[in-house]
Amino acid sequence: MGNFGMTEIILILLVVVLLFGGRKIPELMKGIGQGMKEFKKASRVEDDDDKIKAEPKAEDKKE
16 A cells, blocks of 8 residues: 555546546635645644743743
8 A cells, every 4th residue: 555656646536537527626626725724724723822821921930
């Protein structure tokens, strides 16, 4: 389960075109791109929240 050659890639693309049709593929790729963008945005927000929680408050620094 690993090495994909040019023949396998072409065969997979051909099957995708046959299943979805040539007109649906751009819509499908647009949806995938938007999903990836939302996923990255959500993971950045969580990272920012973690950083904020990890930083000591100004009150804690005075001690």
